[in-house]
Amino acid sequence: MPERLRFAIVGCGRIAPRHAQSLAELSDRAQLVAVADVIESRAQRLARDYSAEATTDYRRLLDRKDIDVINVCTPSGLHAQMGIEAAQAGKHVVVEKPMALTIQDADALISACAQAGVTLTVVLQNRYNPPMQDLKALVESGKLLR
Numbered sequence: 001m002p003e004r005l006r007f008a009i010v011g012c013g014r015i016a017p018r019h020a021q022s023l024a025e026l027s028d029r030a031q032l033v034a035v036a037d038v039i040e041s042r043a044q045r046l047a048r049d050y051s052a053e054a055t056t057d058y059r060r061l062l063d064r065k066d067i068d069v070i071n072v073c074t075p076s077g078l079h080a081q082m083g084i085e086a087a088q089a090g091k092h093v094v095v096e097k098p099m100a101l102t103i104q105d106a107d108a109l110i111s112a113c114a115q116a117g118v119t120l121t122v123v124l125q126n127r128y129n130p131p132m133q134d135l136k137a138l139v140e141s142g143k144l145l146r
Contacts, residue, residue: 005030008067010058011074012037012046019071020050062089080105087112092119
């Protein structure tokens with residue numbers, strides 16, 4: 001694995017700038033190389049703001065040797081399929097929640113990443129918030145029943 005991971009963001013909507021900013025803050029270990037969005041102006045804007053390349057076809061990113069990780073930030077119904085395609089292209093996958101809309105699609109994404117030998121991670125940024133930690137403690141204590 002390279003010393004500095006090279007990322008691409010697919011889907012340049014509302015959450016994508018947070019991914020780009022996080023990568024910029026990790027610039028000694030991460031680099032945003034490219035972005036993709038079906039709305040060209042959104043892709044161009046994010047690319048310009050973070051000195052990356054832009055495209056309207058995310059599949060163009062899958063064959064690039066200078067991309068190690070694909071961040072899937074598209075609408076929820078596209079997460080699993082795009083993640084599977086990224087894994088099959090040998091890219092590590094960071095996917096926004098939910099990772100899939102069905103358990104079958106989630107299992108297919110997990111399986112594709114395992115078969116390709118790439119890492120899959122799902123963004124769950126709220127899991128460490130105090131209310132979530134309190135809820136977890138309640139569930140683990142058995143005080144909260146289904």
